[in-house]
Amino acid sequence: MLSAKLKLRHTPEQKAALDAVALAYRDGLNFASQTAFDLGKTTSVPKLHKETYSVLRQRFGLGAQLACTAERQVTAAYKTQWTKAKQNQKAREKGFTKRRYKGLDDPMKFVSRTLEYQHGRDYSWKKDGKVSVGTLDGRLQLEFDGYQKHLDYIAQGAETGAAKLYYRKSKKQYYLIVALIIELPDPVPADHKTVVGVDVGQRYHFVATDMNGQSLFEKGAAVCQKKDQFARARKSLQRKGTRSATRRLVSLLGRERRFVADRNHVLSKMLLTRFPDSIFGLEDLTNIRERTEGRSNPSASKKAKRAKRRRSQWSFAELQFNLAYKAPLFGSLAVKVDANYTSQACPRCGHTSKGNRPNAGLMFDCEVCGHKGHSDRVASVNIALRTLLVRQDWMSMGALSMRPDVSDVEVKAARLSKYAELRWNPDPNA
Structure with missing residues (x-):
């Protein structure tokens, strides 16, 4: 399975429609998260569905599939938090740490404009090289750019799974991250x-x-030195604690994450x-x-x-x-x-x-x-x-x-x- 990152070519009007559905989905996630927390931090999809589905449809305007996807995302997130809490408990019992995991003390909060589309329901491919994505007011057909090898797979009709609509604030640009399922012969x-x-x-x-x-x-000496530079800069910004320092810190964390990811891609291809x-x-x-x-x-x-x-x-x-x-x-x-x-x-x-x-x-x-x-x-x-x-x-x-x-x-x-x-x-x- 491959992940294809597609840059959507949207007009200001189309971006506004994407903004609306992304923000509504985020608000729906936070509502479902609060509800799951009130229900004992539940990880049960049917239990959460019973309490939130109609509200997600009526108050937030989400489609049926997006509402169900939001419920599954929230329960999966709480399941992850429970797993971390249990791992922390075992680590404390073994003396590895004295810190108590606090991820379940408050309702989980979702802040990014990222939503998940299901192929055939929320998004689909068009013959003219466009992709159709769902919004609160119907479908949008958008052109897109991407890595040529991934574009060739899509043009050849490769099977696709779920996709994520992702917003990059620094560029004011939406991207569609698509899972490509490539059929390869069984190894011998x-x-x-x-x-x-x-x-x-x-x-x-x-x-x-x-x-x-x-x-x-x-x-790995050069990479360790680069990471140490990031650590020193991060420590300095955390000490300042101002709003501008916090914004700079978020940007720095993204740069460090991209640096590490790029390095690992280069190393794997080298091998x-x-x-x-x-x-x-x-x-x-x-x-x-x-x-x-x-x-x-x-x-x-x-x-x-x-x-x-x-x-x-x-x-x-x-x-x-x-x-x-x-x-x-x-x-x-x-x-x-x-x-x-x-x-x-x-x-x-x-x-x-x-x-x-x-x-x-x-x-x-x-x-x-x-x-x-x-x-x-x-x-x-x-x-x-x-x-x-x-x-x-x-x-x-x-x-x-x-x-x-x-x-x-x-x-x-x-x-x-x-x-x-x-x-x-x-x-x-x-």
Whole structure:
């Protein structure tokens, strides 16, 4: 699935109609949010529908589909808040934090002019290269611009899902974010002759190694410095607290978010073009922050606080997501493997120990066989070996396990035992 960002060509009159429906939808969301809060912060769509549907239709003028979409969006948002509250409770019980999650103390407030259209009901494509979108006073047919590859998919009749009408205040411009569902052939092992292990991190955004021992390092020092600049500017603006400082802060946050997103897109494309037609192995880093950050310490040094801030801003999930969704478009595939001991296990002899990484540094020095190397490269080699095992199982069983079953302790222990038997020796310098 791809997300196509289409710039709508609207006149001032058409923009006014889009403003009206976007603002009405936002007001409807806030009304439904208050109602859900009064109903015990409910996540039940039928329960909320009973209380809000007629009001959304009559008071706010929303169409039937938009009213239902608003109800689902609100209940989904409260469900997310409940999930975060439960995660916070578990973290407090384990001593990771003392802060109580306050996301459910007040009704959720929606401020952006963003609404969701359902294909065939709220929006549709026209033969003359236009898109028809719903407003409070009927349909508008608008021309649009976008990335040519996405426009070609739409012109060829690609299946489309839900779309979001998004307003960018700085440009006074509306965009339509459309989900494109691209049909690709089912992958088979023979299509992917190369296996690549990708170790992600902060000092190095990624270290990728294929089965021939060829590695690609991408340093992250320049990006860390840029993020530190954003952090210093953000801290200065927060101290001022004026209205102009707040406006500047919002703009700065958007710029930082776009900078990180662009960087992750560039990195993912770099990997896909360097290693074409490959199976990329990615570490399953679920709950990595809970396992590594530990409890907060107000008396920690500036260096420790800076390191923790950098960990909290580490966007590994976005990089892995970009790589996973782009891979099929480049004839490749991404799978997840267990992340346990990837930087502590020796790929030559299989010995696993924290002592293999003296002082948890960048150098790997096996206590048994003496194999030495860059610890991140060793991790990428181990990930490649585990991915190769996934490929072999795929070829033998005819089924591909896209994600390790982290919930089954015994099965995971058996996999880790199997990993310990893997050996690597593609060249003398590996």
